[in-house]
Amino acid sequence: MRGRVRAVAPAPRPPWAREERDFISSCTRCDACIDACPTAILVRADGGFPAVDFSRGECTFCGDCVTHCAPRALLRPAEGDAPWSLKASIGQACLAAAGVECRVCGENCPVGAIRFRPRIGGVALPQLEAEACTGCGACFAPCPTRAIVVQAPVECDVPTESEQ
Ligand code: SF4
Ligand code: SF4
Ligand code: SF4
Incomplete structure (x- = not known):
């Protein structure tokens, strides 16, 4: 028999990030989302990929990071789609x-x-x-x-x- 054990969560990706494997393969680490975020909560994390640091503030769900992500590693298919499961x-x-x-x-x-x-x-x-x-x-x-x-x-x- 196997049990369900809670593991340590990694730093969250920006809102509307694609599933982690797709995100890593499509993000070019261009920093455009980091530069676009008006609340400056996006930071360069492990490997140079962006992640959220809530010690810097909150996400207002403005979507500016998504708009500036040319390779569509951040992708909001439809208005109203949930930004994340956080x-x-x-x-x-x-x-x-x-x-x-x-x-x-x-x-x-x-x-x-x-x-x-x-x-x-x-x-x-x-x-x-x-x-x-x-x-x-x-x-x-x-x-x-x-x-x-x-x-x-x-x-x-x-x-x-x-x-x-
Ligand atoms: S939705 Fe807006 S506030 Fe939230 S991380 Fe993206 S740019 Fe920053
Ligand atoms: S409880 Fe949830 S919605 Fe309210 S401030 Fe905290 S993270 Fe945001
Ligand atoms: S804008 Fe897109 S491709 Fe550039 S660092 Fe952010 S998530 Fe990655």
Whole structure:
């Protein structure tokens, strides 16, 4: 029997990037997307290929990177196509979970995907609605403890200890 084990996710590609293998074979590492991004969140990553760095800001889904990608490594086939499968999640370093009042992530979410549920005898806790989250990354940098992770679900078949 084999188990499903979560692996470490690589830095995300720009929005509307083609499937990774096709992206790598078509991207010429020209930097045009990096230069075009108005929020400057695109950086040269491993091998000179572009990736998103949410510590620099958020994606507004303007599509300027796609427009400037001549070899179509970034490709939006139709208006309304999802830019990526990225979602935010809140980890154990969250201040509110430790009893410290903090609502910074919710205040910075442009789509209201993070709401705070009042608690009797404790500070309000964040609740992230995954369906509403666009993976824009706006909540990542402002979080004082970097408790937020923005990534695509990554799973691989690895035997777990009990299965070996
Ligand atoms: S969609 Fe716009 S904001 Fe987002 S990475 Fe591309 S250029 Fe930058
Ligand atoms: S514009 Fe396209 S080809 Fe150029 S670095 Fe960006 S993704 Fe690669
Ligand atoms: S990634 Fe964007 S949409 Fe998702 S919770 Fe954070 S700020 Fe909101």
